Amino acid sequence: MRTALIIGGSRGIGNAILQSIVDDYNVVNISRNRPETLHANLTHYSLDILSDDLPELKEVDVLIYCPGSINLKPFSRLKVDDFLEDYNINVLGAVKVIQKYEAVLKKGNNPSIVLFSTVATKLGMPFHASIASAKSAVEGLVKSLGAEFAPTIRVNAIAPTVTDTDLASKLLRNDKMKEMITDRHPLKKYLDRSEVAAMATFLISDNATSISGQIFELDCGIVSFKI
Secondary structure, three states: OOEEEEEOOOOHHHHHHHHHHOOOOEEEEEEOOOOOOOOOOEEEEEOOOOOOOOOOOOOOOEEEEOOOOOOOOOHHHOOHHHHHHHHHHHHHHHHHHHHHHHHHHHOOOOOEEEEEOOHHHOOOOOOOHHHHHHHHHHHHHHHHHHHHHOOOOEEEEEEEOOEOOHHHOOOOOOHHHHHHHHHHOOOOOOEOHHHHHHHHHHHOOHHHOOOOOOEEEEOOOOOOOOO
């Protein structure tokens, strides 16, 4: 059985991924809070990914880095610290984990890394300057590491639009907001976290062995179409 390391699997998209693969993988989860999921295949480490030392792991076939942020402010209200915080969470946290487990991953079975971006890197939207900058760096990391780690470790990212998670709760805080978000998307919907988990599950599977260095936009048409 392959081993999947999930960073941030206690809630949101990370937890949806954890639940979707835990029957078929040995799952190691690292997050500040323990997932509610109980399973014989699940091992959990409670720690802060940015400040704490990472555990020594003998086997890692898959690395999925889920921590993210939605820091939406007018540019005039953004401080340098806002940019630094978003960069630390989204980019440097991923860098720290990948550097820690690169050697173990290279020995893995169909090793792969999945990171997360956002549709805001392709679609200019007000108030997204900080998070779009950080996620653009994530996409650059995917391209660079995909090339550097080839042919051994595959590296890809998923760029979701608004997804129904706690992180997006302010954007989906009432029926009117949900209706506005729905209407903005050509497919007249926004994402359920299970849809994102399904894409991640595919990318780490044997069906995706020819895919690396790619950014997959789960956009409900908002980037691709103008209708």
